[in-house]
Amino acid sequence: MHAPMSDVVVIGGGVAGCASALALARRGLSVRVLERNPGEGASWAAAGIIGPQLEAAGDGPLARLCLASRALYPELAASLVEATGIDVGFRQSGALRVAFTASGRDEIAREVAWQREAGLAVELCDGDAARARAPALCDEVAGGAWFEDEARIDPPSLMRALRIAAERAGVQFRTGAAVRRVLVEREQACGAQLEDGTKVEARWTVLAAGSWSSLLEASGLAPAAxxxxxxxxxxxxxxxxxxxxxxxxxxxxxxxxxxxxxxxxxxxxxxxxxxxxxxxxxxxxxxxxxxxxxxxxxxxxxxxxxxxxxxxNDDLPILGGGEIARLVFATGHFRNGVLLAPV
Ligand SMILES: Cc1cc2nc3c(=O)[nH]c(=O)nc-3n(C[C@H](O)[C@H](O)[C@H](O)COP(=O)(O)OP(=O)(O)OC[C@H]3O[C@@H](n4cnc5c(N)ncnc54)[C@H](O)[C@@H]3O)c2cc1C
Missing domain, CATH: 3.30.9.10 (D-Amino Acid Oxidase, subunit A, domain 2)
Known part of the structure; x- marks a missing residue:
């Protein structure tokens, strides 16, 4: 059985798949999302912290990508409200990172030194200053750092809004669609085959199946990638x-x-x-x-x-093309998939 050809088929309807589908549809492409079981993925379970500065172990390409994505969040959240009426709970509430000891506080100061040098908003604070920001914190808190620009979001609302916005932009969702393998013909990806044998053909294939990505046959990924x-x-x-x-x-x-x-x-x-x-x-x-x-x-x-x-293995997302032509990866987002939705 064949479904008609679309420009893009996206395997996986978590935040990576939905955000990719929405962005592609808004650029005028016909997009189909194949999702086995909405709600199964990490995207619905996330805490919704938009925290590139909290998460960064140091400066580098991932930290820069995460910072760029945070900068795009207000625009994404506003566009989702406009398209769906859903408030996704995006709040630029700031964030604290705290320690219970002076040595822990000094460690935080060392770890965020690069952020201060890079001109990011970081304020070192002692225990009293931390409690002034968040009075619920205990007396043991010895201080840490305040990140003015960090934010939060409500992931279930984000997922609802992304799906509705994508549908309104023309994306077709097929739920209950368990993909067995990426279709590859003449060394080129051309869609996906479901467990029931159905072929869903497309000019481009996006693999966004989260933790399950390297379980798919012909995924182009190493088995435990x-x-x-x-x-x-x-x-x-x-x-x-x-x-x-x-x-x-x-x-x-x-x-x-x-x-x-x-x-x-x-x-x-x-x-x-x-x-x-x-x-x-x-x-x-x-x-x-x-x-x-x-x-x-x-x-x-x-x-x-x-x-x-x-x-x-390297804590970095797998993004873009690999060895199979017309197969694009949007997976391996590890701790930062919600943060990285805008990019
Ligand atoms: C407890 C927790 C807290 C987190 N907190 C944050 C946070 O505060 N901030 C942040 O940025 N990130 C956070 N994350 C990480 C973030 O949730 C993930 O990086 C992100 O959700 C990954 O999105 P995804 O779309 O790649 O994967 P998923 O959301 O897992 O989606 C993959 C989808 O693919 C589908 N699928 C899989 N296999 C198939 C198949 N064969 N056929 C069809 N469909 C298939 C699945 O059903 C699933 O819906 C957290 C994660 C967890 C678990």
Missing amino acids: VRPARGQIVELTPASPVLSQVVYGPGCYLSPRDDGRVLVGATMEFAGYVTAVTSRAVRDLLTAALRLAPALGDAPIGRTWAGLRPHT
Whole structure:
């Protein structure tokens, strides 16, 4: 069985696939997205931190790409509101990274020195200055750094808006479509074949299947080029808002929502394709969160969940063309796929 030829077929409807599809459709191309099971991917599980400065281990191409992407976020968020009416929760709320000891604080200062030299907004702070920004932080906090330009977003809203905007731009979504392999003829990619044998042909093929990307036949990737790195999150629902900005602390981060919820994340585990939430992870995350912000101790637990980050050996995303002509990769975004949506 054949579906009619489109310009592009995108394999995977997570943030990488949806954002690519939307951008291509807005440039006038006909696009089809093949998605096995919406909601299965990391994109729906993410904490929504738009934090290139929090995440950067140092200056380099990935840090620069992430910074460029953050700069494009206001435009993406505004265009999604315009196209769909959905507020994706993009807030330029700033972020804190804190330590409990003077040596930890000095370590943070050393790690962000390049950012100050590069002219990025970073303010070193002592414990009192950190608590002035986020009064919920405990007395143990010895200081750290404040990043004025960091932001946050609500990933489920982002995913809803991306899909609707893409559909309105003409993208066709086919859900329940499990792709078995990339179609390659005469050394050129020409679409995808589903598990049921259906061929979906296209002039170009985009591989955006997240942690599952290198499981596809003829993917052009080494077998373990992309591996799942599980991240578990505990959602707390305080009666009144405790925090407005993102906080990275020892053992956890806190990512607040406008309605007062706080996401406590996240573990980093290589546990295969398993999205179970474990008691050890919940204990460790809550222990770290309550030490950092004791007021969260009264907050009811909302939900817990886990997702699979697409990890690569060098921690870098796999973007652009490879050895197979007309096959374009948009995968391996690891910890930064939501941040990288605009690029
Ligand atoms: C707990 C957690 C917290 C995170 N927090 C942040 C954060 O704060 N900021 C940030 O920037 N990033 C964060 N990330 C990382 C981010 O979520 C990922 O980098 C990003 O979602 C990857 O997007 P993706 O579209 O490549 O993959 P996914 O979202 O995993 O999407 C891949 C899609 O492909 C589909 N698929 C797979 N195989 C097939 C197939 N054979 N046929 C058809 N469809 C298929 C899947 O069903 C899935 O929907 C977090 C991740 C986790 C797990």
